[in-house]
Amino acid sequence: MIWYAMLDQAAARRSREEAHNRKLAAERKRDLEWSKEFPDHPQKRQRGWAQPATIEEGHQVNERGYEQACVWAICNATGDASESSYGTGPRSINRCLLLLSKTCSCGARWHEEVEG
Numbered sequence: 518m519i520w521y522a523m524l525d526q527a528a529a530r531r532s533r534e535e536a537h538n539r540k541l542a543a544e545r546k547r548d549l550e551w552s553k554e555f556p557d558h559p560q561k562r563q564r565g566w567a568q569p570a571t572i573e574e575g576h577q578v579n580e581r582g583y584e585q586a587c588v589w590a591i592c593n594a595t596g597d598a599s600e601s602s603y604g605t606g607p608r609s610i611n612r613c614l615l616l617l618s619k620t621c622s623c624g625a626r627w628h629e630e631v632e633g
C-alpha cells in the first residue's frame with residue numbers, strides 16, 4: 518500500500534509542476550501580448566515593486582451611444598486616475614493598471630490592484 522501512496526504523491530507533485538508551468542507560460546504569453554499592445558512600455562512587473570492602486574467601477578457611454586460598464590485605476594500614492602477600460606474583467610483591470618503605470622506621476626513601473 519505504501520508504494521501506491523508514494524506513486525500518488527509523485528503524480529500529485531507532477532501535476533502541480535505542470536499546472537505551475539502552464540501558469541508561467543500563460544503569464545509569458547500575456548506579457549508578450551501586452552508588450553505588443555503597448556510597445557513603448559514593455560511589461561516590467563516585478564514583485565515588491567508595485568504601487569498599490571484602487572480599481573473603481575462605473576459606467577460610460579460608448580461610441581455607439583450605449584452605456585457600458587467600465588473600470589479605471591487610481592494610484593493610492595498620487596490619486597492619479599488612468600483612462601477607463603470597457604468591461605470589468607481581469608483584462609480590463611490589467612489594462613487600466615498598465616495605462617496608469619505609463620502616466621502616473623508617482624513614477625512606479627507597475628501598479629497593483631488592492632482591495633479598495
Ligand SMILES: [Zn+2]
Nearest residue numbers: 568592621623
Ligand atoms: Zn502611481
